[in-house]
Amino acid sequence: MAEAAAAESQYELTCRLAAMHSQGKIDRSIQESLQQEGEMLLRDGVLVIPEIVYAPLEQEARRRLPQDPDGDWPTVALALVLEVGVWTEDRDFFGCGLPVWRTPVLIEILAHS
Secondary structure (H helix, E strand, O other): OEHHHHHHHHHHHHHHHHHHHHOOOOOHHHHHHHHHHHHHHHHHHOOOEOHHHHHHHHHHHHHHOOOOHHHHHHHHHHHHHHOOOEEOOOHHHOOOOOOEEOHHHHHHHHHOO
């Protein structure tokens, strides 16, 4: 995972759990527990690649993402470096010239492989 995407994931987790708590959907102990589990999964289950590895492809990645070049270029640049596709639900990636996998399709493929 690109360094910027990992940071965004951490930020989004924190914001969404805080919103769930403020809406009364979860109590503070559940919020803290889920926060800790999310941080552990990111730390132990995801290889975060530093920006220096994919930064040389920043301009190419930005050209491929005219809808949201500022937020998504690190993911595309890393995918270009690794010569892999992108797993996302973000439609901004469609048409970027890389294979784009959505969760239901990926689950189906993995279930039958």
